[in-house]
Amino acid sequence: MKNFQCKKCGTLIQSDRAPSVSGCRASSFHQWVDLGDVGDENFQCKKCGTLVLSQKRPSVSGCMASSFHQWQDLGHTGSDVYQCQKCGLTIHGDKRPSVSGCMRASFHQWNKLNR
Numbered sequence: 001m002k003n004f005q006c007k008k009c010g011t012l013i014q015s016d017r018a019p020s021v022s023g024c025r026a027s028s029f030h031q032w033v034d035l036g037d038v039g040d041e042n043f044q045c046k047k048c049g050t051l052v053l054s055q056k057r058p059s060v061s062g063c064m065a066s067s068f069h070q071w072q073d074l075g076h077t078g079s080d081v082y083q084c085q086k087c088g089l090t091i092h093g094d095k096r097p098s099v100s101g102c103m104r105a106s107f108h109q110w111n112k113l114n115r
């Protein structure tokens with residue numbers, strides 16, 4: 001499986017091949033960018049906010065907010081749920097995620113939502 005993201009509307013889909021181009025809400029057609037293989041590491045772009053579960057650092061092309069995605073490694077996925085109090089991002093982690101790369105503040109401020 002690979003991560004595909006439309007660079008027009010930002011939709012992210014896990015698929016083994018490029019998804020259909022119809023149904024884009026920002027353009028006539030989706031323009032899919034192959035971000036690389038799906039994995040269990042959380043990466044967030046600090047420009048557009050996209051969160052991707054990827055095997056390694058995803059491709060930098062196709063950012064909606066900037067010329068390139070700027071990926072921040074937020075750590076391994078896991079069974080705990082964390083939400084940033086500043087930007088609202090929710091991610092699954094095996095420990096408290098990295099604080100860098102928040103879009104709304106200097107640092108993510110993580111709260112653990114499960115007990």
Ligand SMILES: [Zn+2]
Pocket residue numbers: 006007008009010011023024025026027029030031
């Ligand atoms: Zn689209």
Ligand SMILES: [Zn+2]
Pocket residue numbers: 045046047048049050062063064065066068069070
């Ligand atoms: Zn981006």
Ligand SMILES: [Zn+2]
Pocket residue numbers: 084085086087088089101102103104105107108109
């Ligand atoms: Zn944040």
